[in-house]
Amino acid sequence: MRIAIGADHGGYPVKAPMKELLESQGHTIVDLGAYSLDPADDYPDFAKAVAEYVASGQADKGIVLCGSGVGAAVASNKVRGVRASVCHDTYSAHQGVEHDDMNVLCMGARIIGEELAREIVSSFASAKFSGEERHKRRLGKLLDMEASF
16 A cells, blocks of 8 residues: 655654554555654645645555644645544544545654554554445545535
8 A cells, every 4th residue: 555654843753663664564655754853844734745645646545743633634634535533542543444434644743652653553554444335425425525615
């Protein structure tokens, strides 16, 4: 699977270990920055880059890391075709994909440690949309909402 990843200064320390983990699982990783620790960078820049990459079909999924994960999720969801959420537990990470077709995972590196982040990222990356009728119906309603704005 092709996964885009990005992080601001708040998420930067966790980005490299997540890339290594995903690559060890056989995924192709596209790193959209930051490429160095810059305390003056801004999360919307990296969230936008990842979200647009996923929305355009260049990646199957995306991961955005910032301090809390909240800003990354808010910014990512501004891009049409993106369904992003903050997940700080493994259940939400896989259930968000299975039931809601979530395609961008947002995490706060200042909220969770590296080991939990590894479990969450693995859960997200391995999850597939269920395709169950009720989930397709609900996703259709979300897509209709998005199209109306």
